[in-house]
Amino acid sequence: MAQTESDLNEVVVSGTLKPVKRLESPVPVEVYTPAYFKKNPSPSIFDALQNVNGVRPQLNCNICNTGDIHINGLEGPYTMVLIDGMPIVSSLSTVYGLSGIPMSLIEQVEIVKGPASSIYGSEAVGGLINIITKKPASAPLVSADVMSTSYKELNADLSLKQRLGSKTTLLSGVNYFKFWNVVDHNHDNFTDVTLQDRISVFQKYAFQRKEGKAFSLAARYMYEDRWGGETNWNKSYRGGDQVYGESIYTRRWELLGNYQLPEWLTTKEKVMLSFSYTDHDQDSRYGTTSYIAQQRIGFVQLFWDKQLKNHDLLLGTAARYTYYDDNTPATALADKVFLPGIFVQDEIKLAPKHKLLAGFRYDYNSVHGNIVTPRFAYKWNLNDQNIIRLNAGTGFRVVNIFTEDHAALTGARDVVITDELKPEKTYNVNLNFLTKIYTPNHTFIGIEASAFYTHFNNRIIGDFDQDPNKIIYSNLDGYAVSKGLSANVDLTFASGLKLIGGFTYQDVATVEEGIKAQQILTEKISGTWAVSYKIKKAHLGIDYTGNIYGPMRLPLLGDKDPRQPYSSTWSIQNIQFTYDGFKNIEIYGGVKNLLNWTPNKGNPFIIARANDPFDKNVVYEPKAGRPAGSTEMQVAATEDNPYALTFDPNYVYGPNQNIRGFFGIRFTIK
Template structure:
């Protein structure tokens, strides 16, 4: 027995002497409340863990070594502490302050690597969950209006297509990314912003100007990076939103999402789904229109307007994102999603499209998936990322007027993006921390569009399918970027080289090989700890190929508008400059943030659209290079103030000019010209205000201001019963689209919370004051707020609300 006790004592003593690990217990709070699921990072990400649902964590450290521990949580300012692992240190406490203005988000869109938004060399705006919640957003498009310099507009009164303008530039000038990958191709972008539910989105990062040129072509106006949710901890949420326009047109939306993570944090899965059903809406049912003969003269009795301003819409989506950590150095992530949408606008929605006066209908399915592999060196100073993304789109459609049998079409698109990227932490160089990014990327994009054959009643013959476009583009790119981060001055220099090969199988003379090199430089100077100055220059380009907006067969004056490319069409190029000053200061308990940003973008060899009527009545949009440059310049202003946890106010405003150097022809070959870039207001802005009168209650006020702008009106249709016979340029009124929401949150049980909300969108029912009636109307004559006054109620249940 004595021998056994001696051996046992020896083992314990040997273990205590030989052990080189010390277990540290930590707890994380904010005030008196513990924070669940906070992220704990040790030595700049060398290793780490997450807090449990009570805000506690444990980590093992080597005895005698010094460590830097950083704790961060969404909605809170991060806190960092240095400790030395000794027997006397067994517990460490972090008390985080609430980041009421959300200024410390981690972003990737500025330099293709994760970093705090405050540390980036370029100005980055983030659309977060809080903005989606305050504005009661259903889809991505609803939240983007609350970013300075950004404006979402409706571009078609029949089908309800939308477009995002950054710094006044049209939709094709913005590079939209999904998880940093350019799979949001031209075919998807026509309706895509309305197809992505916010239930799958973690945050949206917006970089204005060409400061994110490393992500590829089209990043002239800027880059919008939609970061989808990833599993972080066990959670769930289900909800519904029911909206109504005067009790006549309703919009129903239901969704769910859940996240499951293994106990050892090695494996996790996030699953989401949503369904939306919106009724069509007609703005002017009491207006009248007439059928017209071949000479354009009104004939027959007056007819009541029954044409939609908002199309009928049904959208369903489902998807998942899964990760597995093999160890601290290797991680694989995969995602798969499917979106299906059926939208229809025009009139006689219950009849077959070829029996109506006008119909724009699409039935679209989008399936996409990706695999990402990450490898980290043991010291976390080297990060290799390989990625592969594939997307397939199938779109059945009908675009036609006056019972046209040939309006049916089928469009398919395949997009593949694959690449390899290396992020290197090179340590100190020139007395500054140095980070180097290098990579290569391959993009394949194929679009096939055709008009479907039909049975010709007059001839008794079956017609053949007619190809509209069969185009393929392949892009091979390499990019490199170096960033020096000093205490005062940070310098970022990078460039991307693209080689684009375009094949047009219908018109081989349009085949092109387009090389392009686009550099960027960004500087950031810390004037004080609270004040920073940023400046940048970048070039950009758009390859001369068919884009989705071209394949979207718009109906103008009752005619199908088809695009034809000039055989000599060459790439557009751009030069962008920006200079920004921002100031972040906590005065007592009041958190404040202010930004002033000046921008200037010049576009050369820009794509110019000219309309021409053919003998058969088809309206051709002829795309060629213009000799007149386009110049957009102005100032973005932002202000954020949070006096307390009960109140925060955020406002953004843009003042700009958007003009051509010479007058631009905007109609057919005999039309008038304009120096203004059309559909672009010189002033616009947004406001959000959140007030919590009590712990369980929140009141949100949102507003979107759109200044006056010039909008073209093409011949066709009727306004106030009178025919629209001539082209004209309309100067619109300005609009203030205000919304209010009241919500109440309470617990249902130990791990369940319910939130009830109700409110009104577009309180003052701000809408354009003229609508065109009739089958021959100009469908693109839409401006101002997208939806009229709308009442809504919503319910959410989850464990993390």
């Protein structure tokens, strides 16, 4: 939600693919600026989203700390992540590449919760996150931000604006993050936090054209070396069975651009051409398991924006080509998918206070055939202070397990796919209410509440419970539902005190043969807050931020597993002090994780069989209850292994970093 009343008039593009004031959009769009994320500074957008209500960065492995972004309880693959409107962060790069987006180049982050399929394609079934980079013309001349923590993390951002001739402006940025300090506070001989060495280089060109028509071109390169594992691991052990380690090398580059066609080629209406290309290479070792993958995604989109009397038309076509190959048995041949499509959207002004948006998209998937995703939105301005929005739509998603689910890669469990997986289909509806309240004492109150519902057919589920040594993937013989309520409240007082709070209740479950089961690793309740106060005379700002999550079901390895089947309620809280009394300089510092919470609180251990990561001392016996002659085996309980466990690092639901201090300096010349 926006941080102040003035932010309600921010221009957004994610809801309808065209610039519009947030209050005027028939689709509810949440806007977050860098000022909001600076309340709890983080080295990447992945970490920064922890203080957004209804959005949760989910860690998927205790060892390599890869993760994805959940919106309203739906797992990362249901969220489309865009950069400048281009779908260049997906599948493999969602799992590994999201942390490489530098914060210094972000203008704002727009979040749409719920259906967006008719505009952005069939993958946007749970919502989308659009990371909008700064325009070179309005960016600072020089900007630098350097931060370090008592964990010995170092993050450095640098951006520079240059004029190249009279009609070209270049914005260059570099982000460097390094954490190479082995920490093992829970004494299991495994790293508590993954070690990382990452660099990201970004350049964006803006070209001045006649009549102010848009033309921009941007490119980014990112390289990351990360590893986690036994504390005495080094690269000489990579891929071997002497010392366990998970080592991941990532190389990716991206190209994206926007070009508004000249009038001599088109009518006087706005016709935009957008394009992007990404190249992602992954070289990973999970113990002795090798995972080497390449992903190439090309995307092009052309749309025509036509204004009529009471209609705002958008007509477009798009095409995406995806190439994916890896060295797993599941990918015998490279996966090549061509996805052309057309879409139309009409925003109709029914009356001064009523708007109707109707959208329709048709795609042809070269593997699965025709895909139709309609969309509907209705906006009713009760008055200048109260708005109701209703959105509904459908979605379609094709799953690639090895690019989306880290648990399938660890090598700790065998992956079993029972039969040919069918694409998932969804039906979504979202009801949103926004109100603004102005009190006589100059206090502003903004309240936004939503009710959401998503129904899944053919939901693809990874079963961790049936066999502790396997993950069994199949289409659900039934249906799945994600439903809930969400609310955000902004308070701005005349004294300068600002409070932002959010709360979400969600019920994400599967229903099979009449039996309802809560989705694994999904909380029912969550909340976020940010309290800020500025002591102007002292040039001192104070920010207290945090989040809280209710219990979630966790993946156990059997009936004898002594770890908690549900997490306890947990919270990460932070405080920051910022001094801006110097010209062009800000100094900030504080404490993260004030409560010193970690996932091992109340658990005998987090990583199962950390003392035997290659299962060399695990004993197997015939599985109980099987007919005579069956060769199916199960882990036997022994004196060395009383709980009948195998090595497994997938019992993870929150960050494993203790309380730590941080300090940083920002330098800006506008």
